[in-house]
Amino acid sequence: MTALEIIVYICLAIGVVFNTLGVIGLLRFPDLYTRMHATTKATTFGSIFTSLAVIIYALYQFFTVNDSQGLVLAIHAFLAAAFLAFTNAVSAHAIARAAHKSGIMPSPAVVDRLAEAKL
Amino acid sequence: MIDAWILAILCLVVLMALATIRLVLGPTAPDRVIALDTVNTLVIASMILFGVVFKEIIFVDVAIVYGLLSFVSTLYIAKYIGGEL
Numbered sequence: 212m213t214a215l216e217i218i219v220y221i222c223l224a225i226g227v228v229f230n231t232l233g234v235i236g237l238l239r240f241p242d243l244y245t246r247m248h249a250t251t252k253a254t255t256f257g258s259i260f261t262s263l264a265v266i267i268y269a270l271y272q273f274f275t276v277n278d279s280q281g282l283v284l285a286i287h288a289f290l291a292a293a294f295l296a297f298t299n300a301v302s303a304h305a306i307a308r309a310a311h312k313s314g315i316m317p318s319p320a321v322v323d324r325l326a327e328a329k330l
Numbered sequence: 331m332i333d334a335w336i337l338a339i340l341c342l343v344v345l346m347a348l349a350t351i352r353l354v355l356g357p358t359a360p361d362r363v364i365a366l367d368t369v370n371t372l373v374i375a376s377m378i379l380f381g382v383v384f385k386e387i388i389f390v391d392v393a394i395v396y397g398l399l400s401f402v403s404t405l406y407i408a409k410y411i412g413g414e415l
Contacts, residue, residue: 220334227341230372234345237352237368243360246352250368258375261338265378280387287390288378294394295374298401302367305405309412310360 215271222264229257242318243310251303255296262292335383342376363407370400 236249265288273281311325346369353365374393381389409415 223338227338230345234348247364250364254368254371258371261375262378265382284387291378291390291394294397302401302404305408306360306363309408312412
């Protein structure tokens with residue numbers, strides 16, 4: 212087992228563990244906003260790390276075996292991870308805003324500064 | 331080396347099944363939307379891994395397009411829930 216394989220395994224393990232934490236939070240948290248807090252950040256982080264494992268493996272294939280497919284795979288995996296990071300953040304913000312506008316509140320909520328701010 | 335990728339894909343598939351539980355149970359509509367968003371993210375991550383396992387770059391291209399389409403659909407569902415549509 213070379214050093215590169217160890218790095219790729221560690222990246223894959225970090226990604227799968229953070230995805231697991233996000234899904235556990237989705238199942239176990241009591242509230243819409245806490246569920247969104249768990250899934251959006253943990254799942255994005257985990258997916259970026261699994262993509263990072265793919266990028267490292269593909270760049271290794273490109274630089275050692277001189278396989279031109281490796282460079283294309285690395286660039287496309289990087290593009291997919293970048294789109295994933297941007298779109299997850301924006302869509303989570305949109306869902307949170309829509310849920311607040313449709314009247315869903317956190318369960319022990321006492322004050323609502325967003326409604327007082329007259330957006 | 332291939333076995334690690336397939337093991338990671340299997341873990342992600344199990345996580346998709348667990349997120350589907352919240353998709354079915356979810357008490358309100360935004361709960362179902364964030365469960366669907368989680369399933370979409372896991373599908374994109376597993377498709378990138380499939381591109382390595384089968385040595386086909388078309389899987390990663392499909393993942394990019396799938397991510398952008400799921401983003402647009404999530405924005406439209408959010409507009410609908412917020413009552414702006």
